Amino acid sequence: MAEVLVLVDAADGTVKKPTLELLTAARSLGEPAAVVIGAPGAAAATKGALAEFGAAKIYVVEDEDASGYSVAPKAEALAAVAAQASPAAVLIPSSNENKEVAARLALELGAGLITDAVDLGADLAATQSIFGGSITVQAKVTRGVPVITFRPNSFTPEPAPAAGEEVPVAVAFSDGAKRARIVDRVTEAKGSRPQLTDASVVVSGGRGIGKAENFDIIEKLADSLGAAVGASRAVVDAGWVGHQMQVGQTGVTVSPQLYIAVGISGAIQHRAGMQTSKTIVAINKDAEAPIFELADFGVVGDLFQVAPQLTEEIARRRG
Amino acid sequence: MNVVVLVKQVPDTEGNRKLDPGDHTVDRAAVDPVINYIDEFAIEEGLRLKEAHGGEVTILTVGPERATESIRKALSMGADKAVHVLDDALHGSDALQTAHVLAKALGTLEWDVAVAGSEATDSRMAVVPALLAGLLDVAQLTQARKVTVDGSSVTVERVTEGGYEVVEGSTPAVLSVVEKINDPRYPSFKGIMAAKSKPVTVLGLSDLGLDQSDVGLANAASEVVSFENAPPRQAGQIVKDDGSGAVQIADFLAAKKLI
Ligand SMILES: Cc1cc2nc3c(=O)[nH]c(=O)nc-3n(C[C@H](O)[C@H](O)[C@H](O)COP(=O)(O)OP(=O)(O)OC[C@H]3O[C@@H](n4cnc5c(N)ncnc54)[C@H](O)[C@@H]3O)c2cc1C
Ligand SMILES: Nc1ncnc2c1ncn2[C@@H]1O[C@H](COP(=O)(O)O)[C@@H](O)[C@H]1O
Numbered sequence: 001m002a003e004v005l006v007l008v009d010a011a012d013g014t015v016k017k018p019t020l021e022l023l024t025a026a027r028s029l030g031e032p033a034a035v036v037i038g039a040p041g042a043a044a045a046t047k048g049a050l051a052e053f054g055a056a057k058i059y060v061v062e063d064e065d066a067s068g069y070s071v072a073p074k075a076e077a078l079a080a081v082a083a084q085a086s087p088a089a090v091l092i093p094s095s096n097e098n099k100e101v102a103a104r105l106a107l108e109l110g111a112g113l114i115t116d117a118v119d120l121g122a123d124l125a126a127t128q129s130i131f132g133g134s135i136t137v138q139a140k141v142t143r144g145v146p147v148i149t150f151r152p153n154s155f156t157p158e159p160a161p162a163a164g165e166e167v168p169v170a171v172a173f174s175d176g177a178k179r180a181r182i183v184d185r186v187t188e189a190k191g192s193r194p195q196l197t198d199a200s201v202v203v204s205g206g207r208g209i210g211k212a213e214n215f216d217i218i219e220k221l222a223d224s225l226g227a228a229v230g231a232s233r234a235v236v237d238a239g240w241v242g243h244q245m246q247v248g249q250t251g252v253t254v255s256p257q258l259y260i261a262v263g264i265s266g267a268i269q270h271r272a273g274m275q276t277s278k279t280i281v282a283i284n285k286d287a288e289a290p291i292f293e294l295a296d297f298g299v300v301g302d303l304f305q306v307a308p309q310l311t312e313e314i315a316r317r318r319g
Numbered sequence: 320m321n322v323v324v325l326v327k328q329v330p331d332t333e334g335n336r337k338l339d340p341g342d343h344t345v346d347r348a349a350v351d352p353v354i355n356y357i358d359e360f361a362i363e364e365g366l367r368l369k370e371a372h373g374g375e376v377t378i379l380t381v382g383p384e385r386a387t388e389s390i391r392k393a394l395s396m397g398a399d400k401a402v403h404v405l406d407d408a409l410h411g412s413d414a415l416q417t418a419h420v421l422a423k424a425l426g427t428l429e430w431d432v433a434v435a436g437s438e439a440t441d442s443r444m445a446v447v448p449a450l451l452a453g454l455l456d457v458a459q460l461t462q463a464r465k466v467t468v469d470g471s472s473v474t475v476e477r478v479t480e481g482g483y484e485v486v487e488g489s490t491p492a493v494l495s496v497v498e499k500i501n502d503p504r505y506p507s508f509k510g511i512m513a514a515k516s517k518p519v520t521v522l523g524l525s526d527l528g529l530d531q532s533d534v535g536l537a538n539a540a541s542e543v544v545s546f547e548n549a550p551p552r553q554a555g556q557i558v559k560d561d562g563s564g565a566v567q568i569a570d571f572l573a574a575k576k577l578i
Binding site: 113 | 332333335336337338343356357413414415437440441443444445446448449450452453454456457458459460461462464474477478479480481482483484485486487488489492497498499539540541542543544545546547548549552553555556557558559560562564565566567568569571572573575577578
């Protein structure tokens with residue numbers, strides 16, 4: 001059975017959920033093999049989770065260059081692993097950085113590239129949702145080893161313990177891989193909330209919150225659900241929250257199990273970033289707001305009443 | 320410092336965008352085209368680099384005849400000249416092929432940095448700048464929210480999921496910029512008039528040493544097998560808040576096992 005490579009995304013030693021999703025999906029295509037690329041010591045903490053979720057092998061490229069330079073070394077490392085493993089496909093969790101890695105990998109492999117898939121068939125046909133969710137596409141790579149990136153929450157991770165045999169791979173990085181040096185890494189996101197891009201629940205606030213100080217209404221509701229916090233562009237443009245939180249065409253695309261839009265009108269550009277959410281709930285005082293066209297459940301009402309009550313109600317039910 | 324700005328023309332996202340049922344490519348006639356939104360930030364950044372360091376700003380577009388409109392707009396913002404790669408054989412090219420063509424076109428120009436937008440609204444792939452850097456074997460300084468140039472050294476603040484990275488490289492380099500890096504200027508009346516006489520060089524595949532077999536739908540490394548309009552979302556339940564709205568949401572979430 002051919003191997004199916006999955007690029008591992010981990011933060012602070014924890015394997016991120018989208019990686020576990022792809023290990024799960026890889027099982028139906030062949031033998032899942034995880035690829036960990038990072039600074040020396042990066043792989044150790046990830047091995048348990050990777051084996052638990054089905055990685056028969058764990059390829060490990062640990063090298064200062066892999067973490068010291070932007071994007072290109074990851075693509076070269078993946079290409080080196082692919083040369084060794086002759087995989088049926090390379091599956092990569094979509095993120096801005098990983099899509100660039102996937103692109104350069106496709107170049108290295110002379111292969112076709114599909115980005116932001118949301119499902120995959122046994123024949124390697126990838127499903128994509130384009131134009132703000134209005135069209136569903138089936139796409140296939142026609143040359144080389146398919147390189148496919150997937151949006152978070154495309155699959156449900158299921159454990160299936162496997163050997164998790166560690167295979168160290170040494171890569172001699174080219175000069176070309178070392179042209180963009182990372183001189184500093186700065187973390188701005190504060191707190192312990194889940195990351196917006198791959199959260200399974202997202203609560204977003206819009207201009208309806210009125211002013212920056214009211215944004216804690218959104219944050220409290222999010223915290224009651226263990227959710228990530230998002231915002232519409234109006235809120236970002238007003239400077240109430242940072243740009244990283246913008247959901248939509250020019251912000252982050254999310255596809256969570258549950259999206260709660262509070263005081264958001266639902267402009268087409270906002271919808272482009274959240275339309276594929278599995279369940280959508282909206283709170284808006286305007287019954288005509290376009291967000292209600294998408295909502296599975298909507299409350300026409302004053303967010304200053306409904307949102308805090310909801311926070312309390314959820315806290316009560318969760319005990 | 321000579322700057323090339325990569326500008327893509329895309330269907331306006333306000334319109335009802337479609338795929339062509341015949342060959343499954345983006346239907347560029349269905350909706351009026353505009354400059355890819357983020358590319359306006361790339362143009363602005365290019366103009367600012369010129370203002371600070373001298374040199375010329377050249378617009379580079381691979382696209383159909385009508386892309387001329389977007390090129391003129393970019394010139395009216397203040398760019399000096401443009402190169403338009405126009406060839407019917409390009410129809411249906413994928414991102415890899417487009418990057419090949421852009422790389423060849425850059426080969427005809429003198430440049431220090433090529434500035435792209437971070438993502439096109441039609442493809443939403445956000446890969447062309449990375450592909451281009453890889454093909455040209457130059458520094459990839461992408462997803463920038465800030466660009467600083469000092470001689471041949473270029474430093475960017477690259478947006479990451481939880482913050483940013485400071486990434487440094489040397490010219491020549493391929494940059495991409497995110498929205499919010501600057502405020503794109505509006506074309507002035509004078510700019511619009513001046514744009515009419517600025518040079519636009521039109522190049523075909525043969526001018527770039529490329530062949531039909533290098534590009535186009537038939538030679539792409541991926542294909543759209545089929546597509547369908549997504550079924551409209553099932554109409555949801557909308558209630559007017561009478562004081563019980565929050566409890567009703569909680570009931571709904573509980574029924575869906577979301578809490
Ligand atoms: C090129 C381009 C790109 C864009 N990209 C994005 C993007 O990525 N993301 C994005 O979000 N937008 C984007 N936009 C902007 C988009 O068009 C909208 O302007 C924006 O989404 C509106 O944000 P909003 O819904 O918060 O504000 P508004 O449209 O002002 O809506 C506020 C809503 O709050 C409701 N409200 C007010 N008070 C209350 C209350 N007390 N209780 C309950 N409800 C209340 C109102 O009824 C209204 O529906 C883009 C626009 C352009 C042109
Ligand atoms: N056909 C094209 N002509 C010129 N620039 C392009 C073209 N396609 C993509 N680009 C550039 O690459 C960026 C990212 O595009 P994409 O990878 O398609 O999301 C765009 O914002 C443009 O700056």
